[in-house]
Each structure stands twice: as C-alpha cells, then as structure tokens.
Amino acid sequence: MTAASPTRSFDVVVVGAGSAGCCAAIASAMSGASTLLVERYGFLGGVSTQSLDTFYGFFTPGDRPRKVVGGIPDQVVDRLAGHGEIFLRPNTYGAGTGVTYNPEYLKIVWDELVASSGAQVLLHSLFTGIEKRDSSYRLTLTTPGGLLAVDARRIVDASGDAHVAHALGMPLEDAGTVDAAQTFTTTFRMCNVDLERYRDAGGKTMLQQKMNDAVVSGRHPLPRRKGSIHAMVQPNCIATVAVRVPFASPFDPDALTRAEMEGRRQAYVYETFLRAEVPGFEDSKIIGMSSPQIGIRESRRLYGAYRLTRDDCLRQARFEDAVLLCGAPIEDHRMNADGEEETEWCYVPDGGVYEVPYRTLYAPGFDRILVAGRCFSADHSAHASCRSMGQTMSMGQGAGVAAALSLEKDCAVGALDAVKLQARLRDLGAVIEPPDTVAATGKDDWFRNR
Numbered sequence: 001m002t003a004a005s006p007t008r009s010f011d012v013v014v015v016g017a018g019s020a021g022c023c024a025a026i027a028s029a030m031s032g033a034s035t036l037l038v039e040r041y042g043f044l045g046g047v048s049t050q051s052l053d054t055f056y057g058f059f060t061p062g063d064r065p066r067k068v069v070g071g072i073p074d075q076v077v078d079r080l081a082g083h084g085e086i087f088l089r090p091n092t093y094g095a096g097t098g099v100t101y102n103p104e105y106l107k108i109v110w111d112e113l114v115a116s117s118g119a120q121v122l123l124h125s126l127f128t129g130i131e132k133r134d135s136s137y138r139l140t141l142t143t144p145g146g147l148l149a150v151d152a153r154r155i156v157d158a159s160g161d162a163h164v165a166h167a168l169g170m171p172l173e174d175a176g177t178v179d180a181a182q183t184f185t186t187t188f189r190m191c192n193v194d195l196e197r198y199r200d201a202g203g204k205t206m207l208q209q210k211m212n213d214a215v216v217s218g219r220h221p222l223p224r225r226k227g228s229i230h231a232m233v234q235p236n237c238i239a240t241v242a243v244r245v246p247f248a249s250p251f252d253p254d255a256l257t258r259a260e261m262e263g264r265r266q267a268y269v270y271e272t273f274l275r276a277e278v279p280g281f282e283d284s285k286i287i288g289m290s291s292p293q294i295g296i297r298e299s300r301r302l303y304g305a306y307r308l309t310r311d312d313c314l315r316q317a318r319f320e321d322a323v324l325l326c327g328a329p330i331e332d333h334r335m336n337a338d339g340e341e342e343t344e345w346c347y348v349p350d351g352g353v354y355e356v357p358y359r360t361l362y363a364p365g366f367d368r369i370l371v372a373g374r375c376f377s378a379d380h381s382a383h384a385s386c387r388s389m390g391q392t393m394s395m396g397q398g399a400g401v402a403a404a405l406s407l408e409k410d411c412a413v414g415a416l417d418a419v420k421l422q423a424r425l426r427d428l429g430a431v432i433e434p435p436d437t438v439a440a441t442g443k444d445d446w447f448r449n450r
C-alpha cells in the first residue's frame, strides 16, 4: 500500500487520544487552530477509559489538600459530575484525594468535549510514518481503508510511547535503560460485590491481612500482597490495582504478548482468592480487564529543552515558564531481587507543590513538535510523581495552547514567549500558581472547589 495524496491538511495534528491528547486537541481547537486528533483504537481516552477510573493529581495529598489542576480537566470532571458519574475519594495518604468516575461515561464526555471544541477526530487510525517538509510534516496513518496522508504544521505527540518523536529521531530515554522501570499492571473489575459486608468485615485492613495470610500459608499464589481494591461509581462493582507483571520492553512484541497473558492469568488468581477468602466477594465475578492492553506506566521519555528531576519535585521547584503544577508523591512500583514488589512513596515535603516548565514539552532543534503526557521530559523519579492524569491532562492543555500560539506568532515552539503562553492558559482556567486555598474533599464536594 502506498500513501494516498493528502486529502486533509491541519494546523495541528495530535497523535494519541489519551487524557493528554484529548486535552491537547481541545485546547488547540479552542485556541483557533484547525485540529485533528488521531487515535488507533475505537474510542477516546487512552488509559483514562481503558483501564482506570480515578483521576489523581487534582489535589495535593495531606491534611491541607489544595486543588492544583484547572481549565479543561475541570470541564471533564464537571460533565461527569453533572451526570452523577463521579465521587471524590478522600485520601490523606497515597496520591491524595482521587476523583473516581464512570470510565464508560467518560468515553462520551471525551467525545462531546472534543466535538464541541471543533477538533476533528480519526479513530481506528494508527500513526505509522512521518516525512519532514519545508514548513510542515506529512504523517502516514494506517486506517481500515488503507494508508492516509495528513499534513500538519504543528504536531503534538501524545501517544504515550513517543511514537512520532521516535520516528523523527528526537532524543529519547527508553524506560529501564537508566533506572529500573516500573512494573506493568492488568487492572480488572468485578461485579456483584457486597461492599457493605466487605466494609463490616474490616475493609482494607482486613483485605491486607487476608492477602498476607494467603501468601504465607501458600493457599493462593498472589503475586502482590499489597494490591488495592476500591468501589466504583457502578453499584456493587470494584476496581483493582493488584496484578504486577515485571517490566519488559513495550516495543518487543514477544515480551508484550507474554505480559498480556501473564496479567490475565494473575487476575484470575485474585478472583479465586477474593471469592474464597474475602467477605462480600463470595458471589463476585470479573467483568472486565484493562483492555485493549496491559497498563504500562512508562516506556519512552523525551530529553527535552528541560528535564524535570527528582530534586525539582522534592525542593518544590519554581520555573519562569511553568505551565502546570504537581503535588503528587513519587510513587514508584518496582520489583526487588526476590521478585517482590516494592513501592517507593516519597512525598513533596510539607504538602507542597512544584511547577513543571514548558521546556519539558519540546526539544531543541525540533521547531514544530511538542510532546504531552507520559512521554514528557523527566527523569525516572520525577516521572513517577508527575504521571497522574491531573498532570497529563494539564500537559495536554499546555501543549495544545502552545501549538496554536506558535502558529499565531509564526515562531518555533521553543521561541514562544512564556508569559503570553501562561496568560492564555490562565484564560482557560489552568492553575499555574500554587494556590493557598484548602480544598473541600468530602464525598460530594467537587463543585465547592470550582
């Protein structure tokens, strides 16, 4: 198959429609650029709708939570809340208060928000190649109808795996080559759980004890003793982050195949355990696993004009070109030499926040491309803090506005005036200065923070 002559031409093409890519496309289109959002699967949202149901990163952890995300991410949650499809999950430890949502309804919300921004969408379209032209790029998409060529004046690579950046030869770090990479997880969901009975029997504390006993006694070969479960928006359903599969190259199809199968196998080890040992789960069943693919926490990261570091997170760094904030801890899921999972939790001191500079979203010498989401420029530890969806949505928002603004100013993405970019982001409602206000994080408190 050869690429068809381009039938479509856009100011901005966003590759990958996860939480970062959807926000990038919405922001770009709202900023006046003709925008195309390209996604390989048949729905929007990426990991946000494939396998998860809780936005972290909106609030700082600790007993004085502050809301550090705003703008388009707020619109996403507003729409979910307006339909009764969220609840706040108050949490003073871990990653802080989570916004738990109905992931199936979120698919509709992404559809609506992207459509109302004016961005066009191509689903079932896999980015497979790129050619540099004088003042644009020509992307090749593999679609159900064959190859399609699309011209773009600016690109936002929000593919998670930095596929566009890789194809262009941009400087990238492969996860696992500098520091040990984080494990994979097949999240799974169960229905018909008697949550009242589960809570009455001791809830989370009881579950941890039973997991430990199951492993020590040899009754159930659970791969991880600290797996978590939580109630979903759908009644009597729970979601898990329990499976752990050792990291392997996400670009090695043999390794990825083994990981997918191992993740599914482990999910049923948990189902057997939960049904046999945990009050409330006797009649429960798995109703879904992370699909269409296993959860990959990290793969490739850009070496951008700035690389966010562990030290930046812990010293609560400030940057003149800040485009988002993060207060989430470094949460690093690794395996020790005995094959046991060890999770490092390292908190930003005093419930503080750090700023993330615009320079983490582009690389010198590449004037027309930005990245957003989990492939942004950070070291392993900073990435382990700044990868929650509150932050990936904010990165997308920043990259989308920057792409459109660089066209308006007719300049390279790296030559943008940060003050002007920040002003546009503030107009959208983005939070880029650390707030003082303590947020309300009770069960139904979303709108009190808006």
Ligand SMILES: Cc1cc2nc3c(=O)[nH]c(=O)nc-3n(C[C@H](O)[C@H](O)[C@H](O)COP(=O)(O)OP(=O)(O)OC[C@H]3O[C@@H](n4cnc5c(N)ncnc54)[C@H](O)[C@@H]3O)c2cc1C
Residues within 6 Å of the ligand: 015, 016, 017, 018, 019, 020, 021, 038, 039, 040, 041, 045, 046, 047, 048, 052, 053, 054, 055, 056, 057, 125, 126, 127, 128, 158, 159, 160, 161, 163, 184, 185, 186, 187, 241, 295, 296, 297, 372, 373, 374, 375, 387, 388, 389, 390, 392
């Ligand atoms: C197991 C696990 C648990 C997590 N738990 C939480 C949590 O509870 N809360 C939280 O806030 N964060 C959590 N995270 C982190 C967070 O979910 C991710 O960092 C974030 O969702 C990444 O968003 P993204 O948009 O960068 O990437 P993705 O959501 O991966 O989106 C990338 C999109 O690009 C598409 N794509 C890829 N390649 C191509 C191509 N060649 N052509 C076209 N499209 C392409 C993909 O299909 C996908 O839709 C978790 C992550 C994992 C793996």
